[in-house]
Amino acid sequence: MLARRLHPLVNRRGLTFWAQWASATVLSSLTICFLVLHQFGYIATEYRVLILLGVLASVPVYAALHVYHKRYGYGVGLLRLLAGWAVLMASLSAVARVCLDYVNLDHALLARMAVFGFLAQAGSYLPLRYLTHLHARWLRYERTAVIVGTCPLAYSLAQRLHERVPVIGMVSSADEDVAHPVPHAHIPVLGALPELNDLVTRHRIRRVYIAMPLSKAAQIEAIYLALLDLNVDVVWIPDFSSMMLLNQSISQIEQFPAIYLNETPLSSHPAAALGKELFDRGLALVSLIVLFPVMLAVAIAVKVSSPGPVFFRQPRHGCNGMVILVWKFRSMRLHDDTAVKQATQNDARITKVGAFIRRTSIDELPQLINVLRGEMALVGPRPHAVAHNHYYGDKIIAYMARHRIKPGMTGLAQVSGLRGETETLEKMQKRIEKDLDYINHWSLWLDIKILFKTPFTLFSRNIY
Known part of the structure; x- marks a missing residue:
């Protein structure tokens, strides 16, 4: 703990x-x-x-x-x-x-x-x-700062700090860096690393940000030791640009600093996660009661449209990779589904009733049962078929990381226009990027905004 x-x-x-x-x-x-x-x-x-x-x-x-x-x-x-x-x-x-x-x-x-x-x-x-x-x-005026480093992270940091902290310039970590072109003219390079102590004293610097890659750990330690005798705060901003981070955070375990590179929102914010759980299940229960007449009418239409069961339950990966059975209204004729294949435009397997309920996403209303049972959330990464996960798992970096939280009935990818068939690897890659973006910026307010936007995306041309 x-x-x-x-x-x-x-x-x-x-x-x-x-x-x-x-x-x-x-x-x-x-x-x-x-x-x-x-x-x-x-x-x-x-x-x-x-x-x-x-x-x-x-x-x-x-x-x-x-x-x-x-x-x-x-x-x-x-x-x-x-x-x-x-x-x-x-x-x-x-x-x-x-x-x-x-x-x-x-x-x-x-x-x-x-x-x-x-x-x-x-x-x-x-x-x-x-x-x-x-x-x-x-x-702001008590935190005059300088940034050690001239890498892309250093300039990005300077831009982000500009509104809150007056950054007067950069200090290159090597003499040859001074000769390099400056990407942003309003953030000057004041000098090289040997001049750092003099620059701190001359410009009355109150805070030094060290933005350097992890490969320069020894140099970072030397900079820190050199600044110990000066009246200045020292902040290290590690460069993790080459790593795929998930809900990263910084904390402390006893007296040891800890940088969390990969953590689920459930373990990092348990109180907020409980709020999401109550919100999801409560709204799912109310929705099932309100939409019961609609779901009953759809069930009758599905039963009449073609032989077979009303509901279709497909194994999909849920939270932490656990396999769950996701409920949907059956929209296809009975067929051999040993080989999972995504629905395509003019798919012969889809019935007339199925085409309508798929296009309007009514076929997904039974997933409210999954939400009520705690297997899914109202908002989260959409669950893919198990076969699709096996296919894309070794082709897209951090693909399975989307399963660190419960899958959702709708998600950031869906309201961003990334719905329907993903016939190319690039389309799936964009969807995964949105899923991970949702995990990294998850909040109850974001869930509410996505739920509000979802009805406006139900008639997407990409839904088959």
């Missing part, structure tokens, strides 16, 4: 979240208490429970939606706060309907609590966001 994991809610950057969350929670809770007291003269048990649940549930909800992230401006920040508050209110409403005496609650009061609770949080958010911005601006 890791002793200290650098998670957004427990590291130093998380102090901003906790400060803004605490301020907003206190103001909104006091506002809601005032409204209830003004209405009844006392706070009934039902309202106390709702307030307590709201305080506790706001932490994972606001964290998942990055409500207080400093990269967002005032407008986007308020919209995210509104989205988080709306999700929180919807969740509390569901709890009240199931567990509390919802009929006897004052619905007009609940509406006022929702409106004024948000206004109280917005009133807290704006001044604190302004103070955070001022603090970030002050830190």
